[in-house]
Amino acid sequence: MQVDPTSHVPIYLQIVEGIRAAIAAGVHPPDTLLPSLRNFAFELKVNPNTVQKAYDELEREGLVYSRRGVGILVAQRGTESAQTQAEAKVRAGLRQAIEAARAANLSDERVQQLFVETLQAAGNPARRKS
Amino acid sequence: MQVDPTSHVPIYLQIVEGIRAAIAAGVHPPDTLLPSLRNFAFELKVNPNTVQKAYDELEREGLVYSRRGVGILVAQRGTESAQTQAEAKVRAGLRQAIEAARAANLSDERVQQLFVETLQAAGNPARRKS
Amino acid sequence: MQVDPTSHVPIYLQIVEGIRAAIAAGVHPPDTLLPSLRNFAFELKVNPNTVQKAYDELEREGLVYSRRGVGILVAQRGTESAQTQAEAKVRAGLRQAIEAARAANLSDERVQQLFVETLQAAGNPARRKS
Amino acid sequence: MQVDPTSHVPIYLQIVEGIRAAIAAGVHPPDTLLPSLRNFAFELKVNPNTVQKAYDELEREGLVYSRRGVGILVAQRGTESAQTQAEAKVRAGLRQAIEAARAANLSDERVQQLFVETLQAAGNPARRKS
């Protein structure tokens, strides 16, 4: 996982989304430890406070819980929650793109065409390595 | 056109996108005056400086040009530029949504399903009044 | 002669410079009439007030004088004045470019090279039609 | 670095050019922090918004990138970009001066003479202290 310091998306949000996707994808099963604050901050070359803020956000959303002296762990229903949230996020993104298209008077056929092209351009996921 | 002051998207960017879409849709043909800074600001109930910032951005993108003492006009190739940009923006939005989906390990079939649902939920444009 | 409505250089200044160069080049000899306000404004597709402002500026500089009921005429020493002014303007432009180069730590040799290249790229004046 | 509030060149552009030259000259290496908005504004005795506008422009040009909570940093390829841009700017200035000269019918020999004179009048950079 990486972080883009050039992006205008806040770093802590980039981390939140990265972890959310990882949990949804099953990389971190329930009751499993996430990387420690310090290690993760070191890896990502960011301030530990920033990782802390990301973990706080994930805890607020119920995806993870913290145990003092132990660390941050994925919640029991963390995987499915993350999947639901990820899907909602995808939906929202699609809706926004569709609305932008309509505001500019693009036909639905055109939007559909763009969708198919983009899906293919993004590569066959079966063969992709993320 | 309206602006949502509670949105996390900066007001000036909301204005940029609104005008870009309007130009793409042919509402403002080339060499046509856009609303004056002061009038538009009054209509939208925002500060003229905010509208100015939006117009600056549009000028930088080549959609409009300004003439002191006259106003802001749509560029010769403004309509087609706006259409191109709007389409590129839709593409980018779709790509981003698709990437988010894949990061969360959603299947392409699922994404496609979400797309169709969202397109329909957004209403049939033929019957919409914008 | 033409005017670029897209440029951020004020239109009246574009006109001033255009006429100054024409006078310097001998296109309008002393005691010769310049185009009338209305005609010139019509030709350039600008507001007569704008041409007026340009003529005012040229009169202030002593290049032209106006005679009521007659028009605007080139001053006795208008040609040489215009030449002197044009040369001063060229000098100022060169000095500014040289200073910018030095601020960016370009060597004088490099600037000299750029000058020669630019002079040639601008074409052989003997064969140019302006 | 200084700013001339009486100049007809907007203050924010003076700042842009000053920083561009400084980056090109290597004063601010890549991934180095520029002065903070507030500090720089205090030093230059201008409003922070004015410095902000200058930094925005530099970011748009790809010379710097901003990180909230951190500051404004020189981009990876900022130095070379600034050098390229500075040279292009010098070229444009020279071309403009040459064109003005030709419009006024000055001979190329004369322009060349003016160039040499100006270069010398501007002082020998080897002995100059900036």
Add this chain to the structure above:
DNA sequence: GTGGTCTAGACCACT
């Protein structure tokens, strides 16, 4: 502490 947005309002140049 850092940058980013926004308001209120002044003043100027241009057409």
Add this chain to the structure above:
DNA sequence: GTGGTCTAGACCACT
């Protein structure tokens, strides 16, 4: 009337 710049100052998000 029009756009463009600038100040003063508030408030927010981020690290």
